[in-house]
Amino acid sequence: MKKQHNFSAGPAAIPHEVLQRAQAKLVDYEGYGLSLLELSHRGKIYEGVHSRCIRLLTEILQVPDTHRVLLLGGGATLQFGMVPMNLLHGNRRKAGIALSGAWAGKACEDLKLIAEDVHVVYDGKKQEYRSLPEMLDVPEEDVYLHLCSNETIHGVQWKHFPKVPCPIVADMSSDILSRPLEWDQFGIVYAGAQKNLGPAGLCLVVIREDLLAQCSTNIPAYLRYDIHAKNNSLYNTPPSFAVYMVMLQLEWVLERGGLSGIQQQNQTKADKLYQFIDSSDGFYSNPVERAVRSEMNVPFLLSDTNLEAAFLAEASERGMEGLKGHRSVGGMRASIYNAVKSESVDALLEFMAEFQAKNH
Template structure:
């Protein structure tokens, strides 16, 4: 019998066991085709049906309006840091960005290669433990769009609201996509790396309002040109076929769990359980302002940094994997994506209680 750990890694992250078992059963022969999805031509009727089914499920789950294109691309969210300005602005343009942590700062740095980035809010003063107050964001005149990172995977900081602005709103939703309902109509562009809640690493989702297509700069690489990819049904080049197929299975699993409302209830319960244990303890602490705490990524600290390595090592021995904090910030971090069951979080809380008794 296969022994599986509770995997709290930030990504690539835990996948639903049912999805892995389904993929295993279909690995050698997908639906009587006599071949694996890995072996199929992306132009074949079999794979085209897999791709179409995945898009239809995503549109249904997220409530994607008809005037939005859904793209399944490569290059990760990092690739979209460049694709956003290249697709939305001409040379010499400006755009507004919000800085709330490591990933938004990376988006800003990449954006500055292509346009004048106006940082309209920077949470440095709180050591990136907060997000701007709702209603406080002001977009400079002439800015083409406002970009923000919905959830900072490293810092565990999340926007509890959607900014209301008069320009297209662009968000990196990599670590929150599918974790709860999201009003797509409020955004011009939503992009997300798959390796958190969508599926395995290698695929990147882009949902873009169609009126924003067709304005890519002439020098935009074809694989980053949203309009070109939309016209080619995301198959301008060979797509990550296996990852696309697995995303489709994950979407089917989310449907079977009751959709995004059900995911929201489950994810809220997991976050409340872990934050409740941290807040009730004099041993553990969370550095994020309560109003900006992430449901998906929960960083936490112990009183003595020398205890961090023993905590992570002993947790791993107890079947709790991936709890080391990001190398840039240290500490510990538990990622509570859709596929993490409540039982896994309870096992972590029980371990934390025991560790505190031994070292407190």
Template sequence: MKRAYNFNAGPSALPLPVLKRAQEELLNFQNTGMSVMELSHRSKEYDAVHNSAKQRLKKLMNIPDTHDVLFLQGGASLQFSMVPMNLLGKDQVANYVLTGSWSEKALKEAKKIGKTHIAASSKEANYTYIPRLEDIQLSENAAYLHITSNNTIFGTQWREFPNLPVDLIADMSSDILSREINVGQFALIYAGAQKNLGPSGVTVVIIRNDLLERIPDNLPTMLDYRTHSSKNSLYNTPPTFAIYMLSLVLEWVEEEGGVKAIEARNKEKAAVVYEAIDASNGFYAPHAEKDSRSLMNVTFRLPNEELTKKFLEEAKEKGFVGLAGHRSVGGCRASIYNAVPLEACEALAEFMNDFYRRFS
């Protein structure tokens, strides 16, 4: 069976060994005579899957005991609302750094809850760069500072994170587990799973335990972090199959050498594609400034729409999937998340080089 070169931005590529393992266990999980999708979420078999996923993530990301791991639903988009609902006090101000569409959406939801402040932004340059740390200006009475660690649409990524006297919150949906980070630096991290962690359907929240003490008591039960923390994310029926797949992906990361090895591979993959861009004498024009380039989403333009269309048509014929840029930006985008193999990036670079030679 021929597999596509999958550069989709999300849902995105999953490791082939994980898909094969899921296929093998689909009809009869651990001799239960049932699929994992059919197991009760109160059964000992599912309980082992659930807790294994949680402990593997803690180990791989070196999550300190000061933080808890939650498995929620609603995607990162629901977290845009849950974060301010839970953590924005009445007289406080939610601070946001704008680096793309998703941080704009997060800010939009926070404005519905309380006071907000834009601490820094690169919107004036169409989000081609990550603001400098020294340019971040906090408001008075800041409740937290929210950033989006990687910007899928514009292809930019934070290289280092703010270290300011305020709780740091990050949407890491598109680069969680792609590189080593100091989790202790963050008050809260959230991430939709469908890029590096597994299939769509589960959202990981890593929350510092003391934040639970400042949550107001008037929140709807399902929108209160305390509900899920106190019940080990089993207050209601969780997305059991998505969590099972998450556990398999984490097992795969372990077998591949952990996050450090994954990071090294991601840098190698990105270098291959960016080299094709940089060697094209401007034929492929990168959207992101060089010191803000993402290791996860490589964005670029061709000289005109006609060439872009031809590039995408030829790419599709050769088995490349998901290379069209986001509709709000245009151009092209290669999403090279953890499960995208180096061979796919090398094949893409070879195609880009050939296309450049023929049409430049």
């Protein structure tokens, strides 16, 4: 099989070993004579997968007893609305948000539909989302502060989370499972699965128990976190195969030393790429302030934008996929999630060096 280097932002690289393990059991799940794809989510076999997936997430992410792990459908976008629908009701309908890039912006649009007051405590738009603040002034009355821990399009990542007087709700779609978290800061962490967890179709939500008790009961059942929690994320049919794939990918993470092993590998990959870009005499550039550069998504520009099409075409000929920057910002972007091997980053650097030598 011709194997491509996958730098896509999402759906993104899934470890080859994980795909092979899934393939081996696709038609006949562990000798049962049926595929997991066609088994009831109420049966013993799926229940085993479901609870193992939740157990592994709890263990690897070191989620404490104060928080609950939920597996939901609908992607991260659903959470933009689901969070305020659950948490903002009665006389508690104010929330803060930090606008760090395009994804926080999208969350803000939905928040505005539901909140009585939205406090934009940081707006990075004027600096084209190149930096992040050290501190945030969040009003006491805010029920929560929403932030996006890693902006997939702009390549900006919170390295430390600000101390604020309310729980943080964090969209971690593009950097979940890439570093350890201090859970006491977070009321809710959510993440679409299709970057660091597995395939699309599943959203991880980790929510603090006391917030579950405060969720609105005046919204449709599927939107209620408390109902999903009471039913162990089996209130309705879960995306069962996606849950299975996430379980396999979590086992793969454990084999690589868990979160700390993965974090080290991620840092090495990102450092190499940024160092190369910074020492290219301006042929390549990354617009983000060094202290907040993303370890997951590395956007970069060519000094001569006329060369972009050739760069992408030649990269594709060399088996490198997904390097085109998001349509809203242009340029290039290398997404180097957990499953992107350091050999892939090396291959990219070799190509970038050759391209520069040929075109400078």
